[in-house]
Amino acid sequence: MAIERVEPYLSAEAIGTRIAEIGAELSRDLDPVEPTVFVCVLKGSIMFYADLLRAVTTPTNCAFLAVSSYHGGTKSTGAVRLTHDLTIDIADRDVVLVEDIVDTGLTMDYLLNLLRARRPRSLRVCTLLHKPAREEIKVPIDYCGFTIDDVFVVGFGLDFQQRYRDVPFIGVMHFDDADPA
Secondary structure, eight states: OEEEEEEEEEOHHHHHHHHHHHHHHHHHHSOSSSOEEEEEEETTTHHHHHHHHHHOOSOEEEEEEEEESOTTSSSOOSOOEEEEOOSSOOTTSEEEEEEEEESSSHHHHHHHHHHHTTOOSEEEEEEEEEOGGGOSSOOOOSEEEEEOOSOOEEBTTBOBTTBSTTOSSEEEEEEEEOOOO
16 A cells, blocks of 8 residues: 655745746736736646735736646646636637646647637746656746656645645655555
């Protein structure tokens, strides 16, 4: 039987500092009058999304969508499916797509194609984490919190089998075989 343990990787303080910096960058880059639509990719991005919106000083609109590509494992299956679609029109609007992690690029590529078809005025990508070692498709990332090693991370919204989202930091998930003795 495997025993799970989480080793701290990025502290809550480091995450908070970086989100404040990204919020300042976005506030400089976005329209100061017309609300930008911030699209949260559920569920993993929710913590990042909430803190990011509080760090942005320009007007915002909130939107949500959900996709699945992990189906309970620790690696993406590569088969992305939309499980919840936007409920607002983004045509001719400035949009920031907020994601928890970009690794293979497959999910982000799917989302960018989906949203581009809806003809936004602009479409930017903001991710908390980027894992280039897993990259299969190169996707544009306009704002990135941290580039990380090829490790399986949980916490701060990221999960393993729907657990660990509430951990206030980002940690590396380890699986140790239990000693049968």
